[in-house]
Amino acid sequence: DGGITQSPKYLFRKEGQNVTLSCEQNLNHDAMYWYRQDPGQGLRLIYYSQIVNDFQKGDIAEGYSVSREKKESFPLTVTSAQKNPTAFYLCASSIRVLGEKLFFGSGTQLSVL
């Protein structure tokens, strides 16, 4: 079955530690996205990538980094510079057609120890 796989489902970070969230898709989609969801707020865009080896900052990119070395994979690193990392992180992908919907993964809940 085609879809988007995010791992792990739950992740804990210690102070000063970098952690990486995995996102893999087998939908053959060119575009991939990372969103952050906090309680009482909508989804906010962290980074997005329209094509391999290219990515753009979203609205809240500070303290995060990404790479897009393969079409299927778009990992997100939460660095120690992100002072409030506790949130639910959603990865999404889509084909590059105007107005096409986004497909979402099942998310990763990141908490600080």
Add this chain to the structure above:
Amino acid sequence: AQTVTQSQPEMSVQEAETVTLSCTYDTSENNYYLFWYKQPPSRQMILVIRQEAYKQQNATENRFSVNFQKAAKSFSLKISDSQLGDTAMYFCAFMKPSNFGNEKLTFGTGTRLTIIP
């Protein structure tokens, strides 16, 4: 920058009744797309319905329909014959096209809908 406003943080309705969730947005664009996504307790985001701004006809998907008022920049979602499985967070989202294909989605803060048995 585009903004999306959902003014109803929470709503509840009896099973089998009809409920309308409101959404307004702010943009200077003429061509764009609007979406309603559902997030049930599993937290999986599921597309409910999609509307192209250049189409005057309101989109419908079974029990779900929208009232799209372009001049008023309003995009409400109507759920008819509500079911227990409709209990979820509902997010309104806006997308404007770019030269590269898809543009990013901008989301509202969501409405938590509870269907009461």
